[in-house]
Amino acid sequence: xxxxxxxxxSAPPTSxxxxxxxxxxxxxxxxxxxxxxxxxxxxxxxxxMTAFKTEAQAYTVPPTVFFAPTLDNFAEVFxxxxxxxxxNSVFATVVSTLLVLVLGTPAAFALSLRPVKxxxxxxxxxxxxxxxxxVAAIVPIYVVVNYxxxxxxxxxxxxxxxxxxxxxxxxxxxxFFLEVPKELLEAASMxxxxxxxxxxxxxxxxxxxxxxxxxxxxxxxxxxxxxxAVNLTASRAATVPVYLVGFITSEGLYFxxxxxxxxxxxxxxxxxxxxxxxxxxxxxxxGAVK
Amino acid sequence: xxxxxxxxxxxxxxxASGPGSRKDGWIRRAPLLPALxxxxxxxxxxxxxxxxxxxxxxxxxxxxxxxxxxxxxYGTVFTDSQFRGVALNSVLLTLGSVAIAMILGLxxxxxxxxxxxxxxxxxxLIITPFLITPVAGALLWKTVLFDPTYGLVNFxxxxxxxxxxxxxxxxxxxAVIIALVWQWTPFMMLLILAGLGSQPPxxxxxxxxxxxxxxxxxxxxxxxxxxxxIELGVVLGAIYLVNTFDTIYMMTQGGxxxxxxxxxxxxxxxxxxxxxxGESAAMGVVTVVATIIIATxxxxxIFRSFSAxxxx
Numbered sequence: 001x002x003x004x005x006x007x008x009x010s011a012p013p014t015s016x017x018x019x020x021x022x023x024x025x026x027x028x029x030x031x032x033x034x035x036x037x038x039x040x041x042x043x044x045x046x047x048x049m050t051a052f053k054t055e056a057q058a059y060t061v062p063p064t065v066f067f068a069p070t071l072d073n074f075a076e077v078f079x080x081x082x083x084x085x086x087x088n089s090v091f092a093t094v095v096s097t098l099l100v101l102v103l104g105t106p107a108a109f110a111l112s113l114r115p116v117k118x119x120x121x122x123x124x125x126x127x128x129x130x131x132x133x134x135v136a137a138i139v140p141i142y143v144v145v146n147y148x149x150x151x152x153x154x155x156x157x158x159x160x161x162x163x164x165x166x167x168x169x170x171x172x173x174x175x176f177f178l179e180v181p182k183e184l185l186e187a188a189s190m191x192x193x194x195x196x197x198x199x200x201x202x203x204x205x206x207x208x209x210x211x212x213x214x215x216x217x218x219x220x221x222x223x224x225x226x227x228x229a230v231n232l233t234a235s236r237a238a239t240v241p242v243y244l245v246g247f248i249t250s251e252g253l254y255f256x257x258x259x260x261x262x263x264x265x266x267x268x269x270x271x272x273x274x275x276x277x278x279x280x281x282x283x284x285x286x287g288a289v290k
Numbered sequence: 291x292x293x294x295x296x297x298x299x300x301x302x303x304x305x306a307s308g309p310g311s312r313k314d315g316w317i318r319r320a321p322l323l324p325a326l327x328x329x330x331x332x333x334x335x336x337x338x339x340x341x342x343x344x345x346x347x348x349x350x351x352x353x354x355x356x357x358x359x360x361x362x363x364y365g366t367v368f369t370d371s372q373f374r375g376v377a378l379n380s381v382l383l384t385l386g387s388v389a390i391a392m393i394l395g396l397x398x399x400x401x402x403x404x405x406x407x408x409x410x411x412x413x414x415l416i417i418t419p420f421l422i423t424p425v426a427g428a429l430l431w432k433t434v435l436f437d438p439t440y441g442l443v444n445f446x447x448x449x450x451x452x453x454x455x456x457x458x459x460x461x462x463x464x465a466v467i468i469a470l471v472w473q474w475t476p477f478m479m480l481l482i483l484a485g486l487g488s489q490p491p492x493x494x495x496x497x498x499x500x501x502x503x504x505x506x507x508x509x510x511x512x513x514x515x516x517x518x519x520i521e522l523g524v525v526l527g528a529i530y531l532v533n534t535f536d537t538i539y540m541m542t543q544g545g546x547x548x549x550x551x552x553x554x555x556x557x558x559x560x561x562x563x564x565x566x567x568g569e570s571a572a573m574g575v576v577t578v579v580a581t582i583i584i585a586t587x588x589x590x591x592i593f594r595s596f597s598a599x600x601x602x
Contacts, residue, residue, distance in 0.1 A: 026404075026406070029401060029404065029406070030406040030407060032401060033398075033401045033402055033406060033409075033412050034408065034412055036398055036401065036412075036416065037411070037412035037413075037415035037416050038415060040415060040416045040418070040419055040472070040475070040476065041415035041416070041418050041419075043419070043427075043430055043431070043434075043435055043442075043472070044418050044419065044422060044430075046434060046435075046442060047426075047430050047434065050434055058434075058440075059440050060440075061439070061440060061445065062445060063440075063442060063445055103324050103325040103328055104325055106320075106321030106322070106324070106325070107321060107322045107324070107325035107326065109321050110318060110319065110320075110321040110322035111322065114318050115318070116315075116318045116319050116322055117315070122322065122326065125326075125329075126329065128585070129329060129333040129334075130529055131529055131581060131582070131585035131588075132333070132337065132578055132581060132582075133532065133533055133553065133554060133574070133577050133578060133581055134533055134554070135533065135535070135553065135554035135557045135558060135574060135577065136337060136340055136557070136571075136573075136574030136575065136577050136578045137333070137336035137337055137340060137574070138557075138558070138561065138574075139340060139343060139561050139567055139570055139571050139574065140335075140336040140337075140339035140340050140343060140571075141336050142561070142562075143339075143343075143567070144336070144339070159332060160332065162328070162332075163328065163329060163332035163333055166325055166328070166329055167329065170325060220421065223423065224423045224424055224425075226424065226425050226535065226536035226539070227533075227535045227536065227554070227558075230539070231558070231562060240423070241423055241424075241425040241426075241536065244423075244425045244426060244429055244540075245425070245539075245540070247429060247433075248429065248432075248540060255433060255434055255437075255440070258429065258433060258434075259430070259434060261426075262423075262426035262429055262430055263426075265423045265425070265426045266421070266422045266423045266426045266427075269421050269422075269423065270418060270421045270422060272421075273417065273418075273420075273421035274414055274417075274418075274421075277413070277414060277417060280417070280480070281480050281483065281484050
């Protein structure tokens with residue numbers, strides 16, 4: 001037992017478990033992996049469970065584990081007006097992601113398959129915009145947007161979310177473009193295909209999984225964005241994260257409805273991320289992994 | 291082919307048409323321009339305006355107070371002991387969260403990098419905190435988990451004597467770091483897992499043939515291979531975490547006092563609660579300069595990683 005425990009701490013496995021090595025170690029590591037997995041997930045599970053409790057059940061010591069689930073909290077969240085916030089979030093997320101793809105795909109193309117001069121400099125510029133703290137821009141953005149009468153306007157958020165995600169998208173899509181075999185493109189142009197046609201028929205099918213990964217990551221960031229939303233919107237254009245702010249004031253009273261609201265806010269992205277997790281891995285590593 | 295074409299282009303006069311001509315250059319550049327121009331307008335102009343504002347005395351509470359004061363705001367910022375405390379907080383929160391998330395992420399990735407029953411499910415469970423809306427995550431930690439009386443954390447730690455600890459007000463920085471680590475460990479794990487997956491099995495096998503033990507293989511082969519993934523994770527994590535606003539806003543409001551405020555939150559307070567445009571702009575500029583210095587060093591790392599990746 002101690003020997004096994006020692007092994008887990010001193011020798012992390014670096015690859016699929018070697019055959020012939022102690023089965024006990026393997027089983028122990030599997031159990032450990034499951035414990036870690038459940039541990040990370042547990043706060044989320046608890047949030048969802050609490051969302052289905054009554055307020056009284058949400059406030060018991062020891063915590064209530066078995067209970068008859070109720071939908072009251074969700075009903076309350078929806079009748080309490082989360083609807084417009086959800087719509088704003090969906091609209092801002094979808095439109096900004098589309099804009100990112102429209103602007104970013106050609107840019108990534110220009111930086112990969114038919115590279116412009118100074119590609120490295122342009123790439124550097126794009127990623128450097130992510131290095132600058134957003135907070136240093138919020139004051140002028142607020143003043144300018146206010147001057148233009150565009151405070152509390154969903155299009156303001158869309159423009160900012162597009163700018164926020166564009167650099168990441170350009171980087172990611174460039175790395176996907178680079179994976180397109182040069183021979184395929186050359187063969188297409190030999191066959192007399194125009195650039196546009198070979199793009200559409202050769203390149204796009206190859207990079208479309210990459211574009212999907214890029215879109216997914218842009219959507220996650222846009223859906224979860226809070227800083228611009230809370231500072232530049234009030235009532236008409238506020239998004240779901242802003243809706244949740246209302247709960248910090250009433251926190252001591254409504255655990256269950258708070259959890260229902262948080263679940264509604266988090267669920268779309270969580271489900272999308274679960275479905276597309278392989279793409280997520282690929283996308284997050286900027287396709288640096290081949 | 292492209293390499294030679296470009297070299298010719300640089301040394302000789304441009305042909306009238308075809309590859310290397312001025313027209314060809316613009317055709318190549320055209321797809322890039324919309325994204326480039328958009329990014330410059332939306333991200334660079336505000337910074338220029340920030341610099342301009344930072345030279346003004348301007349408080350929205352006092353109408354007509356706007357006037358040029360040169361570097362006066364910067365003097366105020368540098369003598370503001372709160373600002374220094376907050377800057378230190380920023381460093382602590384960022385470094386603490388990134389370091390812990392990376393170490394945990396590395397350990398978990400190693401744990402998951404073997405075939406076992408339900409591997410996909412465990413990975414799905416672990417990435418969930420990264421997907422959760424940070425505002426929802428912060429709210430969850432602040433209330434349901436960290437509540438002194440009804441919170442799950444105290445219930446679980448009860449037998450170890452935690453009892454009625456009010457985590458958020460007693461240990462605000464630690465509470466924020468815990469929430470951030472919970473949220474960012476999955477990201478680090480995903481990156482490292484991708485790195486482990488790209489490791490050629492033959493190299494590992496060869497190392498073992500030479501009689502290296504598990505830990506030696508990890509230190510001599512796996513860790514060097516993972517280096518650029520670790521660097522990438524640290525740099526990306528730091529970029530996002532240094533900008534953390536939502537978690538602090540929801541969990542502690544920077545308090546008590548400014549004990550858990552970081553630069554983004556403090557500047558927000560000065561601008562939107564104190565209405566001091568000039569001074570918050572100056573803080574913004576100072577933050578940007580500091581970030582540029584740190585980011586330039588970090589970018590060197592990331593660029594070396596990427597060019598290495600592309601050559602390979």
